[in-house]
Amino acid sequence: MSSTQGSIETQEAIERFAEALHQRIGADRYRLWFTHGVGFDLEVGESPDDGKPTVVVVIRTSGPFAAQRMGNSFATELRAAAMIACGERARYRIDVEEAAQPEPKKRTRAAKVAAEKKATTKSGARRSSSRQTSTRATAGRQSGGRQSSGRRGSANSLASLLAQSTATGSDPSGGSRSGKGRSRGRVEHDPIAASEMPTDERFDDEEMEDEEVAVSTPRSSKSKLPPLPESQPTGGRTLDSFITGPCNEFAFSAAMMAVATPSVATPLFLHGPTGTGKSHLLAALANEFRTRRRMRRVVLLTAEQFTNDFVVSVGSTGLPAFRRRYRDVDALLIDDVHFLAAKTATLREALYTVETLASAGKPLVFSANLPPSDIRGLTGEVAGRMASGLVCPLAALDQETRFKLLQRMVATRCVLGCDNTLLEEVSELIGGDARAAGGIANLIGMLQRMFRREPTIDEIRRYGGDLLRSTQVAPTLRSIEKAVCETFGLEGDGLRGKAQTRRVSEPRTLAMYLARQHTGSAFTEIAKHFGRRSHSNAISAISKVETWLSSGKPIGAGDGAMSAQDAIARVESRLRVG
Secondary structure (H helix, E strand, O other): OEEOOOOHHHHHHHHHHHHHHHHHHOHHHHHHHOOOOOEEEEEEEEOOOOOOEEEEEEEEEOOHHHHHHHHHHOHHHHHHHHHHHHOOOOEEEEEEHHHOOOOOOOOOHHHHHHHHHHHHHHHHHHHHOOHHHHHHHHHHHHOOOOHHHHHHHOOOOHHHHHHHHHHHOOOHHHHHHHHHHHOOOOOOOOOOOHHHOOHHHHHHHHHOHHHHHHHHOHHHHHHHOOOOOOOOOOOOOOOOOOOOOOOOHHHHHHHHHHHHOOOOOOOEEEEOOOOOOHHHHHHHHHHHHHHOOOOOOEEEEEHHHHHHHHHHHHHOOOHHHHHHHHHOOOEEEEEOHHHHOOOHHHHHHHHHHHHHHHHOOOOEEEEEOOOHHHOOOOOHHHHHHHOOOEEEEOOOOOHHHHHHHHHHHHHHHOOOOOOHHHHHHHHHHOOOOHHHHHHHHHHHHHHHHHHOOOOOHHHHHHHHHHHHHHOOOOOOHHHHHHHHHHHHOOOOOHHHOOOOOHHHHHHHHHHHHHHHHHOOOOHHHHHHHOOOOOHHHHHHHHHHHHHHHHHOOEEOOHHHOEEHHHHHHHHHHHHHHO
């Protein structure tokens, strides 16, 4: 096969390949595996299968270990990047430069004689050629001895061959044959059997025998230990970009402590309603563990991903591989832990995983919409272990924090500046969801492009009224009843009955108080909803709860008893979660 290194078409194709690979695997993994000691090249010629033009992207690396990991971990991405850069018939190959002239471990006497003859005839050419040319020639022999096809295709330019490769890539028969050879992520994708090689090339195959075995081992190792699930992308979420305020200062300080002393400040459990920055903090902590603490195996994923991987492992690779994947890590961060509720088998594996990592002093960080003890369906053992470190609430964004967040988002997303007075007005209209603030910032940017000026508050109300209203979900009598029942562990309609026990009557009184505070319902409507005969019951509930708040009296009975202030905070947290 003929190499076209150095031509303009080659450089453009290589740049397209590198850019496509960069986008598919991410900046961090691209910088780790493809920037140090790795080079790209192209070889064009004719396919040995059907004689049609083909292009091979050659990845040159400095050692067999790197070649193994690339072939094992990035097979799909490398194949897709090659097809994007050079057409649908394009392939890729990974060459090891240090293995260009390996010393044979086993030689027959006939092979030694053949080697001496070959060295004598080619000594002049080898002395005049550079190391890179020698490596490329050896790589051509590793591809199955296709130099002859390369000579036939060398007369064509790279641009015409790329065009022909793209045009013929839609051939179903050709596509299926090339796809089959690349599906397993092997380093060499279309080898020719040794028995089909010419006799004078057998010695080169013997020289490469050890290297071929070393590079091809990832195919068998994949069955022994499946790859670690991909972590969620951090997307630029760092501790420096996190907007702090009264609503999240405690959680942010806990995150900083977890970075400073990972083995002491964890398990760290973050809880709060949607859009309060839980996922941002988890991504920022994962980034800090990797960069500042130099941890190599940091896993950040959602509880749903953890559950799906567990289910797949039970039916395929087995639980030992699953356990090694999650227990041989340096740090584990799981988002949306409430997804695990009532999943008995998954909760059991999660508990054993948490116990193993905690006993080893590994950092553990979790997040959910409620504290561990309030998540229905989470076993007591799991909740207790997750709460054994530090449980930190994140409240809905206050007006000051929303204003700061809007300032930053408008500065990065809008083409024009925005007056702070306008942002203050807008921040008072939106709720405490940071995602809603992002939607408002996008709306302002769009209105700036449409009007070629800064929009007014009336225009924002006009075009973003639905967005503003959707950020403020008003509680109802039914939602308050449900939140109180869940907080005190009562049945769904337990507050409407006639029971006068302390376990039921005091939560009912608290529910009527909250209904008056958070809804526009009249006393008569509130009393009727909760099964009371007169509006006087709702009126007296207000004075009772105010007395409880001033005296600090616990309400409820048994293990579910708590102070009135704590109960109100928990109920309001559930109302914000929805």
